[in-house]
Amino acid sequence: MYLELRHLRSFLAIDETGSLARAAERLHLTQSALSHQVKALENYYGTPLFLRSTKPLRLTPAGRKLLELARHVLPGVEQVEGELQRVARGRAGRLHISIECHACFEWLLPLLDRYREQWPEVEVDIRLGVSFDPIPALQNGTLDLVISSDPVAGNDLVFEPLFAYQALLVLARGHKLTKKDRVEAGDLADQTLITYPVERKRLEVFSRFLQPAGVEPAFVRQVELTAIILQLVAGRRGVAVLPDWVVREPVRQQRLAVRALGASGLFGTLYAAVRSLDRSVAYMDAFIRLARDAAGSGNGVVTG
Amino acid sequence: MYLELRHLRSFLAIDETGSLARAAERLHLTQSALSHQVKALENYYGTPLFLRSTKPLRLTPAGRKLLELARHVLPGVEQVEGELQRVARGRAGRLHISIECHACFEWLLPLLDRYREQWPEVEVDIRLGVSFDPIPALQNGTLDLVISSDPVAGNDLVFEPLFAYQALLVLARGHKLTKKDRVEAGDLADQTLITYPVERKRLEVFSRFLQPAGVEPAFVRQVELTAIILQLVAGRRGVAVLPDWVVREPVRQQRLAVRALGASGLFGTLYAAVRSLDRSVAYMDAFIRLARDAAGSGNGVVTG
C-alpha cells in the first residue's frame, strides 16, 4: 500500500510527453524528482516499469498496467474535485427535505419545480421515510432541511420562519356550522373529522384545539391526499382542519366554506429548519428565500 | 490537485469504523494524524466533510462524494497492485511472440496450448503484424519474444538456442530428384519451387543455397499454409524446402520423400530472442524450457 495519485499523475504525464524532462515541466517538478519517483516505484514493486534503452521512453507491460490504472482513475478524481469546488461555492450540494405537515405538498411541489431550474446541480428530494422524527435526522445528516411548525431548542439547528398561516375548519357549503362565525371545540363533538393519517400529537386540531378542551369528535377518518379530503368535505362526509393556503382557492370559488377555530383563530408559523453550518450555503439560502416568496404570492393569512 | 490515495484510504476506514480512533488503528496511524488529515482536506476544499456533532461520525454530502470516489477507485488500485506483485514474481506478464519462420506454427501452436494451462496469468499472443522486422520491435517493447534462426549482436537482447534443424528438399514419391542422394543447387533450375510468401532474404533456400550458386528455379510459387504446400508437392506441382520437423510425419508415412541440400546438408539452429532484462523472469524461462522440450520430444535433426 504505497501507490499514490501523485505517481499516477506522473505516469500519465510521462507517457503523454514521452520524456521525463517534458513531463517534469508539465508537473512543475524537476526531471530528477520524476526519475527518483519512478525508480522508487520500480524498487517497490520489484519490476521495471519503463524500457530505458529506447528514446521515446516506452512502458513495460507492468508499467502499462499502471498507466491504464491512471487513465481509469484520474478522470474520476478530477470530476469529484470539481464537484467539491462547486459544493464549497454553494452551487452544488444535497437538499433532502422532510415535511412535518402533510398539506405542505400543496406549495412545496410547484416551488421545487422552479428551484430545480435555478439550481440544477443541487440534488433535491423529498424524503418521506423519516417524516415521523425528522429533527434527529436533520442533526445526523440524513436530512438537510425540515419544514416544521414548531421550533425546538438546539444551537446546531436554525429555524427560519417562512410564513404565518391559519388553521381553518373546512365545511361544506350550507353546513350547519357555517351559521356560526367562530367555531368552538365543543361544536365538533357531533362531527366526523377528516385528518391526515399521522399521530394525533402532530395534528394541530388535536394538540392545540380539541385536547385542551377535552373534546373528542364523533368520528375520525384518516385520508392521505388533500384533494380527497376536500372532496369528502364538499360531499358532506365530514369536516376537516387545514391551513389557509390549501383552501384559499376552493373558498374563492365558493365550493367550500371555512371558519376560524376558537375565539381568536388558530394561527401558526411555518419554519424551515436547517443545520446552522448550512444556513449560509448559497443553495440553502436560495431555497428559503423562494419559500418565503411562495407565501407572498398568495399564501397570506386568511383572517377568517 | 492535492488529493492523494492516502486520503481516500483514510475516508474509507473512517466510514467503515465510524470513528477516527478505530480507523487510525486500522491504518496504523494515530487518531491525531487522521484528525489533521481530515481538517487539511476540509480546509483545502473549503467545505466540511464530516458532521462533528454526532457520535457515529457521519459524512456531509461533500464527504460522501469523496467516499464514493474511494469506493470506486481503491478496489481497482488494489487489483493492479496485486497484478504488479505477480508480475514481479514472474507469475504474470505479457508474452507477445513473433515468428520469423512460417513453419514454426507447426510446433508453436500445440506448445502454446500446454503453456497457457501452466501459466494462466500470462497474456500470450502471436503477433504477425511485426514479423517483417521483429528485432527492433523486441527492443522497443512491442514484442517480448522472437523465434529466429539468425542471432544478431546487441547486449540488450539474448538469443537462447532452442534446437537444431535441417532444411530438406521435399519431393513427391518417385520424383526424379529422389534418385540422387544429395541435391545440388543446379538440380532446382528446372523445378517449380513452392515457398512461403515472404522476402527471399528470409528464405534459407535462397539466401544459403540457390543465391550462392547463382541458380534461379524455373518457377516460384508462393503459398501461405504448410499443409497446402505439402499437398501441392505430393501432387507433383512443385518441390519445397522445409525444416525437418515439418516433414517428419509425412515421410514416415511414405507420403513424401526428402533429400538433403548440398554436399553436407543445410543445417540451422532456432533461437528464442528475448530482452536481457526479461531472461530471468519465470514465465519467460518456462517458455524457453518448454520449447526445448518440444524439440526433444520429436523434432530431432534428420540427418538425411
Added chain:
DNA sequence: GATACATAATGAATACGTTTCATCATTATT
C-alpha cells in the same frame, strides 16, 4: 445534574519522504 469515560481537536516537535541541486552517464543527432 454531576462524574467518568470515550472520542475528537489542537499546537508544537519530530521524523519522514519528496524534491532540488549539482553532477555524471548515456543516448540520439549532426
Added chain:
DNA sequence: AATAATGATGAAACGTATTCATTATGTATC
C-alpha cells in the same frame, strides 16, 4: 566523432505528514 538532449545518481534541503502531549467536547452512567 562531436554535441545536444535526456536520464541517473547522491547528498542536502525542504516541506509536510505524523506523533506526542494535552485540552476540549460529547456520551453514557449513576
